Amino acid sequence: MTDQLTEEGLFKLLGNDTRMAILEALWADFDVEAYILGSQDPMPFSTLRDAADVDDVGNFNYHLGQLEGQFVQAVENDAGKGYSLSPLGYSVIHAIEGHTTFDDQSLGPTRLEDPCPFCEGQLEAEYEREIVTVRCLDCPAHGGGSLNRVRVPATQQVLDIHEVLDLSVLQLLSSFTAGRFGRCRSCHAAVDMSVLTAETHPEELEANRSEAVCRVQCENCGAGGFGPLYEYALATPSVQTFFSAHGLGPADDLWRYRLEVLRRVEEAVLATDPVIVAYTFEIDDERHRVHIEPSAAGLEISSQPMPDTVNEN
Numbered sequence: 056m057t058d059q060l061t062e063e064g065l066f067k068l069l070g071n072d073t074r075m076a077i078l079e080a081l082w083a084d085f086d087v088e089a090y091i092l093g094s095q096d097p098m099p100f101s102t103l104r105d106a107a108d109v110d111d112v113g114n115f116n117y118h119l120g121q122l123e124g125q126f127v128q129a130v131e132n133d134a135g136k137g138y139s140l141s142p143l144g145y146s147v148i149h150a151i152e153g154h155t156t157f158d159d160q161s162l163g164p165t166r167l168e169d170p171c172p173f174c175e176g177q178l179e180a181e182y183e184r185e186i187v188t189v190r191c192l193d194c195p196a197h198g199g200g201s202l203n204r205v206r207v208p209a210t211q212q213v214l215d216i217h218e219v220l221d222l223s224v225l226q227l228l229s230s231f232t233a234g235r236f237g238r239c240r241s242c243h244a245a246v247d248m249s250v251l252t253a254e255t256h257p258e259e260l261e262a263n264r265s266e267a268v269c270r271v272q273c274e275n276c277g278a279g280g281f282g283p284l285y286e287y288a289l290a291t292p293s294v295q296t297f298f299s300a301h302g303l304g305p306a307d308d309l310w311r312y313r314l315e316v317l318r319r320v321e322e323a324v325l326a327t328d329p330v331i332v333a334y335t336f337e338i339d340d341e342r343h344r345v346h347i348e349p350s351a352a353g354l355e356i357s358s359q360p361m362p363d364t365v366n367e368n
Contacts, residue, residue, distance in 0.1 A: 060125060060143075068125060069147070073109055073118040078126055080106035081140045082148045090145065097130035097137025159185070159209055165216045169311060171196065172318035173264065178202065180216055185209055187223040197283060198262040202317075221309040224289075228305070230280065231290035234271050237353030244275035250284060250330045250349050266324050267332045267347075269354070284347055285320050285334050289313060293358040297336060297343040333359070 060068075068074060080103055089095040098106070100119075109115040119138070123129060126144030130137055140148065162182040167189070171178050176193025180203070189203035196202040205223040214222075233240040237248060252267045253260045260268060265283035272279040288294045289312075298304045298312060305312045321335040331348045344359040 065147075068121060071118065071121075073107070073114065074122055076107040076109065077103065077115075077119055077122060078140070078144060078148050081127065081138065081144070082152065085140055085145070090139075094132075095130070095139050096134040097132065097139050099135060099137040103138055160214060162214070162216050162219065167216075169314055171202070172314045180220060182207070182214070182216065182219045187219050189220070195262070195264065197264055217310070224305070224309040224313050227286065227313070228290045231287045234269070235287060235290065235354045235356060237350075239273035239276060239278050241278040242273065242276040244273055246279070247272045247274065248349065248353060250332075250347075250354075252324050252327050252330060252332075254324065255327050266322050267330065284332055285317075285322055287347060287354060287356065288320070288334050288336075288345055289316055291345055291356050294336065294343065294345060297341075298338070301338045301341075303338065335361075 081098060083106070084098050086095055103119075104112070104115045107115065109118075119127065122144070123138075124141075126141055126147065127138050128141040128144075130139045160182065162180075164179050164181045167178040167180055169178060170176060171191040171194060173196060174191065174194035176191050178189055178191055180187065180189045182188075185206050185208055187203060187205050187207050188201065190196065190200045191202055192200075194200075203220075203223060205226050207219050207222045207226060230240045233243070234246065234248065237245055239246050249270050250267060251259055251270065253263075260266070263283065265285060267284040268282060269284045269287065270279070270281045294316065295304055295312075298315060299306060303312060303315045316336065319336045319338065321337070323333045323335075325331040325333055325346070329348060331346055333344060333346050335342055335344045342361045344361050346355075346357050346359055348355050
């Protein structure tokens with residue numbers, strides 16, 4: 056195990072051309088599949104020095120020694136002796152290389168064809184500062200007029216508004232799936248999660264359409280969110296299957312799947328201590344219900360049987 060780096064130590068190690076050349080040479084030779092399988096061949100000392108284009112052996116050896124144990128590890132296997140990126144080295148260089156083609160795109164306000172799932176009013180979307188925002192111009196939507204506020208990292212591909220809407224749903228599905236199991240989508244650390252209801256926290260839910268909201272906070276990386284609990288149904292397999300059976304599932308259209316889930320959700324808080332909330336979805340006289348409640352490791356989401364007809368008297 057390596058010693059934990061401080062931010063100052065991290066930037067100091069990366070702030071040198073020779074050390075970066077060594078890391079980039081190892082990255083160029085890196086085979087992710089082999090790394091996962093534990094069969095990555097080490098790069099011999101001389102090959103690494105040539106790839107890093109460092110003539111002075113003593114200078115190269117010094118900077119390699121500075122990286123070894125943190126970003127670089129010595130490896131010996133059937134292919135011989137040499138060096139490879141350490142797990143930390145892989146994570147850091149992967150993050151750096153992923154932003155070498157960063158293109159901060161902007162897509163101005165665009166009115167969408169799909170109406171608001173709550174009032175059938177006009178939706179407007181934009182993409183600025185890597186944030187996909189969708190507002191309803193006619194109702195408060197989730198609260199404050201916002202239906203969607205999701206970070207979608209920029210890519211080197213030119214995106215249109217429909218692509219970033221789909222990508223925003225993929226981000227939500229990933230976040231909700233991780234959060235359901237009490238984990239952070241970004242760093243996989245355990246998160247603090249709480250479910251609040253309008254009855255127990257009226258002031259915090261005053262501007263929110265939902266009767267129950269979920270707050271998630273990761274103390275490790277700072278990621279988090281606050282929003283309607285019914286959004287977690289999006290990532291629930293039984294709900295996805297129910298909508299897919301009617302041609303409205305995520306594979307049919309990611310953005311419209313989310314709109315249909317929001318359009319068709321019926322919410323009922325069954326209990327507040329502990330919190331249990333029922334969500335029912337109806338399509339063509341068929342219904343599907345799930346119960347969501349906090350658990351020791353996130354959220355417990357269970358499918359519930361429904362009667363054969365829509366009448367429950």
